[in-house]
Amino acid sequence: MSVDVVEVREEKAAHATSLRAVWPAILGLSVVFLVEMLDNSVLNVALPTIGRELGASASALQWITSGYSLLFGGLMVAFGAIADRYGTRRMMLIGLSLFALANLMVLAVTTPGQLIAVRAAIGVTAAMTAPGTMALCFRLFDQENLLMRATSLIATVGLTGMAIGPTVGGLVLAVLPWQTLLVMNVPIALLAIGCIRFGIPADDPAKRNRSPLDLPGALLGTATIILALWTATLAVEQGWNSRSPWLAGAGAVLAAAAFVIQERRTAHPIFDFALLKRPAVSASLAYEAALGLGMAVIGFTVTLQLQLVWGWSPAQAALGNLPQVIVLLAAGPLVEKFVDKVGTQRAAVLGASSFLAGLVVYGLLGRQSYIWIAIALALTAAGMRVVATIAGVTVMRGLPEDQTSIGAAMSDTSQEVASSVGLAVTGTIVAAALGGTLIGVGATPGGIHTFENAVTTATLVLAALCAGLIVWAARRAARTPAPTQVEG
Structure with missing residues (x-):
């Protein structure tokens, strides 16, 4: 694509006067948010079936769900910082491509461990896409009322997906194998790639964050969030009488303290407090x-x-x-x-x-x-x-x-x-x-x-x-x- 075409597209997006004018972009971002919310809940209804077919233990079933949520929640901040530096749209497109591939890999799963690995990969790729949904939406409009309207529409699609996830999962399981719940994400991701690729302007290098990436801060921040989420998961699964949630919680506190110290000492913090x-x-x-x-x-x-x-x-x-x-x-x-x-x-x-x-x-x-x-x-x-x-x-x-x-x-x-x-x-x-x-x-x-x-x-x-x-x-x-x- 030529520089002139990119400039024209950027100019058009920056002055869009209605959602209809940029409907491919809105559709793509809505689909991304929908898939993220569905993946939080849609597979839960299939856990008994997965347990029977793969011979998965209760612990393995727990990791099939929590492995996704831990990595999805824990990596968003790190990927958000990377996207600000190397391109939000670029990160979104890479994340969606890998997300489709990760979901397709479920067709090769034959053991609980393999499914846990697939779910972890899906969590990582979903975290790559999540920060860009609202960030890219803000490229489309200058007017506050249009931003509010677009954000409301995208949020409606995503929140509705979260609410109906178990129902959708149950209906699909009634006629198709459980792997379908993940494979159906592939065409949805491809639709989002097309909409975002042609509906949102390319990243402007002049508007990127030019400061170096604080890798130690990114790692410590990720560890803090993952350990905090894991503490809550262990507390529900094992109770506070077990040592596990206390150890995970102590790790979260230590990681958080190290993160704050790192961010206050470094010249280029991953997030400016x-x-x-x-x-x-x-x-x-x-x-x-x-x-x-x-x-x-x-x-x-x-x-x-x-x-x-x-x-x-x-x-x-x-x-x-x-x-x-x-x-x-x-x-x-x-x-x-x-x-x-x-x-x-x-x-x-x-x-x-x-x-x-x-x-x-x-x-x-x-x-x-x-x-x-x-x-x-x-x-x-x-x-x-x-x-x-x-x-x-x-x-x-x-x-x-x-x-x-x-x-x-x-x-x-x-x-x-x-x-x-x-x-x-x-x-x-x-x-x-x-x-x-x-x-x-x-x-x-x-x-x-x-x-x-x-x-x-x-x-x-x-x-x-x-x-x-x-x-x-x-x-x-x-x-x-x-x-x-x-x-x-």
């Missing part, structure tokens, strides 16, 4: 963390309540989550109008309040009847829809142009780590209350009562933590000047 002093950045990360904490308890316990306590089938339980999916889809087109009417900061507070209200409703009334669970799912989905969009746009606007990829990675990572913490808190409280397996929880009135009390406690504890983060974020965001709206 001074950026966290910017109200827009720190407030947005706090909002993202609150969403992660709250969604952890909802996602973990609602299905258990419906199936183990009320005796719903897996299909009925999947349908029980429809209020969340419906609201996520319906609220997407309304976010921009809502923000425009009440203002960014007030919209964030109102959205976060809706999310918090949903948690409280679920914690206090969810055991009474399904209608309260449906209300809770709707409230949390509406709040998440508004806050996720605002936080995503605001954190990117608060960062220098040559650090947008790592900024997006920090946003995703904060939610990922918070979600793991929320899951660990929920799992710990439920396990401590029951003192045994969850399978027979619905067999006796005493077991049901104990489980429901534990869910209430976990939900309200996490709701309190969310409230603290939301209040802090709202006060912090109040120091941020409102963005100038450009009508288009």
Whole structure:
């Protein structure tokens, strides 16, 4: 492609006046986010089948899921820093190509160890693509309202994918082998490659981060996040009576301390901590963390309540989550109008309040009847829809142009780590209350009562933590000047 063509494409993208004008790019980025969210949940429903066909142990099944999430969550910051230096679009295209190849490798899997290796490779390649989704979106528009609209659309696709992942997996398994759940990512990745290759301008060398890559900082930051995520996983799987989560947690603390020391000493840190002093950045990360904490308890316990306590089938339980999916889809087109009417900061507070209200409703009334669970799912989905969009746009606007990829990675990572913490808190409280397996929880009135009390406690504890983060974020965001709206 000639330099003139690239310049024309860059000029066109920078002044796009509608989403339709850059629809291939929006489609490609939406597909990338969709696949990332689906991969977090779609394979879980196939674990029993995988265990039977491959003869996998419980430990191997755990690593099939956690191996992906640990590497995906742990490597995003490092790959975000690399993308800022060597090209966000380039990193996205390389990551998508390797992602397709890694998913295709499942066809050669014959042992649990091989599948764990494939899932780890998929996690690494997904981490290569994740930071670029929002960073590339910000290349397409100058107008704040279009950015909000595009971000809302991309987030709607991804969050809906996360919500319907288990349902999609169950439907596919009814007619096709479990390998299909990974192979179907290949044509999706190829579609995204085509859309991004021809719909987004090439990386501009003049806008890249010119500082050398802090490799020790990247390694220490990655180790910190992976160990933190692993600590939460071990706490849920083995409980705090085991030494493993304590050892992993101690490792995370040591790695974090070494990371901070390295970043303060080096002339070119992988992430400038001074950026966290910017109200827009720190407030947005706090909002993202609150969403992660709250969604952890909802996602973990609602299905258990419906199936183990009320005796719903897996299909009925999947349908029980429809209020969340419906609201996520319906609220997407309304976010921009809502923000425009009440203002960014007030919209964030109102959205976060809706999310918090949903948690409280679920914690206090969810055991009474399904209608309260449906209300809770709707409230949390509406709040998440508004806050996720605002936080995503605001954190990117608060960062220098040559650090947008790592900024997006920090946003995703904060939610990922918070979600793991929320899951660990929920799992710990439920396990401590029951003192045994969850399978027979619905067999006796005493077991049901104990489980429901534990869910209430976990939900309200996490709701309190969310409230603290939301209040802090709202006060912090109040120091941020409102963005100038450009009508288009």
